[in-house]
Amino acid sequence: MRHLLPLLGLLAACGRNTAPESDLDVVPFVDPERYMGLWYEIAAFPIRSQEDCVGATATYTLKDNGDVEVFNQCFKDTLDGDEKSITGKAWIVDAETNAKLKVQFFWPFAADYWVIDLDDEGYEYAVVGHPNREYLWILNREPQMDEVLYESVLEGITESGYDLAPW
Known part of the structure; x- marks a missing residue:
């Protein structure tokens, strides 16, 4: 169990009933090819599988x-710590926007992965949420995010109905 990683916490949501009519908005369109590649986790709601993680990344390959x-x-406790990794798969469930996906690390469990904000020009940052608003990740193409941009992203997250108290 010690090899559980970022986004694995979404599995906890699998056992819950997700209302199909969630009022959480997703971005109008995601180009899957542009979304692929390495993303750095800038911030995330706390989840048990990431309690000792630092330097978390996600790499997507179409x-x-x-x-x-x-x-x-990610790495345990410090960037020099033991590497923790896991490989899974995701698939698009809303072909109109490509912004709603399911992610799966262990069969038969799959969880919602919704792109709720995205730099649609350069695909430099993304915000990934869950329809129940209990899970959230801010991802960036670089290990750090500009502070002004970060504050703007947080404002958008709050406007989406997220309670940022867990941070």
């Missing part, structure tokens, strides 16, 4: 069948 390979990695 497969020929349209699925996405998900490789999550």
